[in-house]
Amino acid sequence: MDQRTPGIRPRPSLGRQLDAVARGCFPVASGALLLLLLAAPLGLVGQAELQPALLLDCVFFWSLFRPASMPPIAVFVLGLLADLIGDAPIGANVLMLLIVYGLAVHWRRVLARQGFLLVWLVFCGVAVVAAAFQWALGSLLAFALLPAGPAAFQAALSAGCYPVFAALFSRTDRGLAAPEQA
């Protein structure tokens, strides 16, 4: 809780502190849970590409709008989890997500004040770069040129899913995931 601004606020009892911690953990925990759920054989179309797309949306949104709830170490752990669940080379997702996190945090002073459309446009660029980066890394590590189709599909899927996730996340950002409301 922000103690720097003056004002009257309720006494920080144990229950309230626990509530604040739980709210602070929500972004990372929900991301990890969705990641695990998407690894189950649901038979969804494009499920293999949905996993990295979800991660990218999640990390980008939270590091842009609530970086206190998405610290870099959590980004690291999420990436590692994705690498271990999937068959990706270990570290590939970690590196990609950390770079996306760095970009989002770097731009957040400008971006967080913009309207949704501009943020989405920027995210489309980030998704393309991230997919290209992952494809290049995968090709380099496999010593073979991987087909570029899935990478393009992944970029399109991450960009396309962003409005849905952003709508969900921004609702929780104001309610469930707001530690200051504890």
Place this chain on the structure above:
Amino acid sequence: MIRLSISARQALAKLTLPVLIAAAFGLLLLGKADALLAEHARMALSDTLAPIYGALAEPLARFRGMLADGQRVLTLSGENARLRQENERLRRWQSVALALDAENAALRADLHWIPDPSVSFVTARVVADAGGEYARSVLLSVGPNHSVAKGQIALDDRGLVGRVTEVGERSARVLLITDINSRVPVTLESSGARAMLIGTNGKQPRLMYWPEGTSPAEGEPVVTSAEANAFPAGLPVGTVHYTGPNAAEVEPAARLDQLAIVRLFDYGLHGVLPPEASARPIEPLARADRVLPGRR
């Protein structure tokens, strides 16, 4: 908690990201240098998650069944007519098969044929689609005292699925034949020619290295070959399908996109899969090459 000055805390906060990025590079190199370590980490996580996915599998299967039922209701009468026709056709084939079976038994008795040893198999549930984007593999949930080992052959009810590449305490990973690292020596059934079946991460693996003069025919059945001592001969793999001139692919007989249960057969073959090299992409082909006759 240690109290730090504000400037020190700010400096630390600025350092976190570069340090973590460096750590990610370190992980990449470590995972590449020590494939065994990466495999152990992966299997440890799979072992933890397999029971959870196993518990989820039942409601999930029911959910998918409901969806499929809903779709089937729409095409019920057409499907019924088709099935009736197929049933008639199959009944004719059944009488042919029974006659051939009797004839075969009689001939074998005349020849004092040594029967093939019956192979042992275990059945396991597919609990997670572990592949992700650049790999095609599935995670199996196996009991704590299982007999699953690396190199065992996975089949579903229709044909070849893949091979076991990683084994943990209660889970195992099967590399599908469509994975980009998969290499399967096959025989084209009608011409008898040998070829390699090479995964592309797409739906249909590619057929390569067939001998000159005997190109695979469209619709020709493809079975495994015992070459390189990795697979037994004669397991059904799929049928040849051309997607372009000289681009022969194989339509897998197994339903790889909706695997629910697979059987793991132990043929006791350890020709291709070395215990530690499953994560290295180049290795399987290189090993297969080494055993192919005429290339030494």
